[in-house]
Amino acid sequence: VTGLDQIAPETIAPLALGAGILGTGGGGDPYPNSLELRALLQTHPPVPVVGLAELPDDAVVVSVGGFGAPTVSFEKVGRGPATVRAVRALERVTGRTVTHIVPAEIGGGNALLPVSVAALAGLSVIDADGMGRAFPEAQMNTWCIAGLELTPAAFGDAHGNVTVVATADSPTSLERIARAAVVAMGASSGSAFPVMTGEECRYAAVPDSMTLALHIGEAVLAARAAHEDPAAAAAEVSGGRVLAEGKVVDVNRQTTGGFARGSVSLLTADGDIVVDFQNELLVARAGSEVLACVPDLISILERETGSAISTEHLRYGQRVSLLGIPAPAVLRTEAALAIVGPAAFGFTEDPAPIPGVYGGSRRR
Amino acid sequence: VTGLDQIAPETIAPLALGAGILGTGGGGDPYPNSLELRALLQTHPPVPVVGLAELPDDAVVVSVGGFGAPTVSFEKVGRGPATVRAVRALERVTGRTVTHIVPAEIGGGNALLPVSVAALAGLSVIDADGMGRAFPEAQMNTWCIAGLELTPAAFGDAHGNVTVVATADSPTSLERIARAAVVAMGASSGSAFPVMTGEECRYAAVPDSMTLALHIGEAVLAARAAHEDPAAAAAEVSGGRVLAEGKVVDVNRQTTGGFARGSVSLLTADGDIVVDFQNELLVARAGSEVLACVPDLISILERETGSAISTEHLRYGQRVSLLGIPAPAVLRTEAALAIVGPAAFGFTEDPAPIPGVYGGSRRR
Numbered sequence: 001v002t003g004l005d006q007i008a009p010e011t012i013a014p015l016a017l018g019a020g021i022l023g024t025g026g027g028g029d030p031y032p033n034s035l036e037l038r039a040l041l042q043t044h045p046p047v048p049v050v051g052l053a054e055l056p057d058d059a060v061v062v063s064v065g066g067f068g069a070p071t072v073s074f075e076k077v078g079r080g081p082a083t084v085r086a087v088r089a090l091e092r093v094t095g096r097t098v099t100h101i102v103p104a105e106i107g108g109g110n111a112l113l114p115v116s117v118a119a120l121a122g123l124s125v126i127d128a129d130g131m132g133r134a135f136p137e138a139q140m141n142t143w144c145i146a147g148l149e150l151t152p153a154a155f156g157d158a159h160g161n162v163t164v165v166a167t168a169d170s171p172t173s174l175e176r177i178a179r180a181a182v183v184a185m186g187a188s189s190g191s192a193f194p195v196m197t198g199e200e201c202r203y204a205a206v207p208d209s210m211t212l213a214l215h216i217g218e219a220v221l222a223a224r225a226a227h228e229d230p231a232a233a234a235a236e237v238s239g240g241r242v243l244a245e246g247k248v249v250d251v252n253r254q255t256t257g258g259f260a261r262g263s264v265s266l267l268t269a270d271g272d273i274v275v276d277f278q279n280e281l282l283v284a285r286a287g288s289e290v291l292a293c294v295p296d297l298i299s300i301l302e303r304e305t306g307s308a309i310s311t312e313h314l315r316y317g318q319r320v321s322l323l324g325i326p327a328p329a330v331l332r333t334e335a336a337l338a339i340v341g342p343a344a345f346g347f348t349e350d351p352a353p354i355p356g357v358y359g360g361s362r363r364r
Numbered sequence: 365v366t367g368l369d370q371i372a373p374e375t376i377a378p379l380a381l382g383a384g385i386l387g388t389g390g391g392g393d394p395y396p397n398s399l400e401l402r403a404l405l406q407t408h409p410p411v412p413v414v415g416l417a418e419l420p421d422d423a424v425v426v427s428v429g430g431f432g433a434p435t436v437s438f439e440k441v442g443r444g445p446a447t448v449r450a451v452r453a454l455e456r457v458t459g460r461t462v463t464h465i466v467p468a469e470i471g472g473g474n475a476l477l478p479v480s481v482a483a484l485a486g487l488s489v490i491d492a493d494g495m496g497r498a499f500p501e502a503q504m505n506t507w508c509i510a511g512l513e514l515t516p517a518a519f520g521d522a523h524g525n526v527t528v529v530a531t532a533d534s535p536t537s538l539e540r541i542a543r544a545a546v547v548a549m550g551a552s553s554g555s556a557f558p559v560m561t562g563e564e565c566r567y568a569a570v571p572d573s574m575t576l577a578l579h580i581g582e583a584v585l586a587a588r589a590a591h592e593d594p595a596a597a598a599a600e601v602s603g604g605r606v607l608a609e610g611k612v613v614d615v616n617r618q619t620t621g622g623f624a625r626g627s628v629s630l631l632t633a634d635g636d637i638v639v640d641f642q643n644e645l646l647v648a649r650a651g652s653e654v655l656a657c658v659p660d661l662i663s664i665l666e667r668e669t670g671s672a673i674s675t676e677h678l679r680y681g682q683r684v685s686l687l688g689i690p691a692p693a694v695l696r697t698e699a700a701l702a703i704v705g706p707a708a709f710g711f712t713e714d715p716a717p718i719p720g721v722y723g724g725s726r727r728r
Contacts, residue, residue: 085531089457089530089531092457092459092530093453093456093457093528093530095456154530159533159537160531160532160533161529161531161532161533161537161541162529162530162531163527163528163529163530163541163545164457164527164528164529164530165525165526165527165528165545166453166456166457166518166526166527166528167449167453167524167525167526168524168525169523169524169525173523173525176548177525177527177545177548177549179548180544180545180547180548181527181529181541181544181545181548183544184540184541184543184544184545185541
């Protein structure tokens with residue numbers, strides 16, 4: 001893996017493309033975040049990217065991302081300044097001055113928002129993240145899996161409201177309280193939590209995420225240029241597999257309790273496939289057969305372009321490729337499956353890996 | 365007015381009795397708060413009471429109270445430590461060390477909770493409050509009426525969860541966000557906001573509230589001992605009037621959105637009276653005639669004992685006196701009526717004073 005050393009304007013398009021695929025339908029639409037970052041990089045210098053190996057042990061790192069329902073965030077602007085206000089509130093509460101930004105999740109727009117925050121705050125962003133994909137709930141990250149304290153946790157909206165959950169009796173209490181507060185803030189916010197040391201971040205983070213997203217995006221762009229299958233190219237770079245090709249024939253979607261929940265049905269040559277989602281695509285089934293299941297990554301790509309379709313943009317008639325990507329190993333431990341396995345979403349499926357892609361992930 | 369100089373165990377009963385009457389049906393049941401304070405004062409010294417005149421200009425004052433649905437708080441214990449955790453969180457956020465506690469509201473259990481907080485924190489409590497009664501919403505207080513910044517505002521529950529609204533774009537946004545967070549915390553919390561200087565508190569507070577509550581309670585106890593009408597005694601001390609006597613014949617009550625909402629019907633010698641409430645009793649009507657209306661105080665007392673009946677304890681068959689007490693003048697300004705007048709609760713009633721008790725309040 002050749003690491004990124006900075007995010008410049010020309011990095012945005014492939015990064016957004018790859019992050020969209022790693023977003024498994026969620027993580028927020030990369031498009032508005034791309035616009036915001038592109039505008040910022042016209043007036044700010046490129047954002048330095050720091051690998052986990054270079055991160056000082058005593059760095060003060062904060063994980064940032066979008067928190068809310070992607071169906072709503074799609075309609076909102078000004079997420080960067082809102083998230084910076086959350087970071088500043090967290091600095092006030094903790095009395096620590098943040099030195100580095102790490103993405104909470106590499107998926108979707110949440111790969112780009114941290115870069116905007118770093119640009120606005122004059123900080124570096126770390127080539128890593130807290131999920132290796134996107135997940136819908138506050139406690140579903142490698143910070144929690146590693147046993148780091150998630151609070152205090154700050155949430156800022158575009159109107160200047162900032163709420164801090166100072167202490168919580170459990171990670172799920174943080175999720176419940178923060179979700180309620182953010183719904184009252186319009187179901188869209190920028191989050192800043194936890195604050196950690198460089199050493200803690202290196203221990204807990206999924207490494208090289210920005211680089212992986214960029215490489216996936218570059219592979220898709222190269223396949224487009226060569227008139228090859230972009231989904232196959234994304235599978236090759238990510239160690240995944242194209243599970244099916246087909247057409248979207250039905251979408252059920254509700255925005256309830258601060259989430260976009262529902263399912264999408266695909267008509268394929270081998271019959272119907274149904275994929276359930278809660279912000280992110282979680283379980284893909286052909287009849288009773290499970291094709292892929294969280295924590296593994298399930299993405300729906302436009303067949304022609306290889307662009308990921310987020311759950312809020314799924315609609316009847318789209319021609320798509322269904323892509324499965326093995327989760328990073330850190331999401332497959334027993335401790336991780338308790339937090340991000342199918343049971344954590346109310347599914348009874350076995351969290352068995354995607355057939356045909358294991359051995360293991362190419363990712364650590 | 366002879367000021368209180370400390371709250372000792374023997375002060376609790378009359379203070380709770382008077383605070384219940386000033387609570388206008390809300391402010392939380394004084395009983396569980398009385399038990400908590402009584403237990404604390406067995407192991408802690410009496411809590412010093414400081415009049416507004418004695419308060420140093422540079423004191424760091426925090427207003428504390430219960431925040432949530434009284435129907436729930438009635439079933440919860442440990443509000444004192446929960447509120448202390450909110451105060452500590454506010455100290456961390458602001459970097460200021462609190463020197464004095466002022467009650468957010470003198471009504472109901474919220475007159476006693478601040479004394480418990482002061483006992484636990486080793487601080488003094490101020491003979492004043494932020495409402496001169498009880499009100500249901502976060503922005504309905506004299507701090508807001510005086511234009512003080514309400515945020516940061518901290519809310520702690522009995523399980524150790526603490527949420528801080530660090531900034532809000534308006535006082536009603538604070539209410540909306542805090543209410544949502546507190547509902548997710550079980551609809552019951554101890555609140556700490558705002559932090560203010562002694563000078564600000566002296567400017568904004570309703571003065572001598574603890575003393576008034578104590579005097580009302582003492583008058584009721586004296587009337588009981590003398591077999592006189594306790595409601596008349598409470599009216600005499602508070603400058604109010606007994607509006608009716610009757611029997612509770614119907615109660616509609618729902619706990620929705622973190623509030624106890626509903627209405628109570630009284631059968632009197634002159635016909636039915638209906639009183640609407642949102643945690644607190646707000647408007648009393650005999651047919652289309654308004655007998656009393658928020659911001660004036662409406663209390664329902666047990667006819668025999670003069671004890672206030674909180675809205676969560678109203679039930680069929682109770683023999684009651686309906687008491688009206690004029691609001692302090694600070695709640696009758698144009699700025700105040702916009703925040704705590706009938707329109708703020710969705711009523712179209714004219715906020716005219718209770719007939720027969722004005723001129724003005726005996727209270728400043």
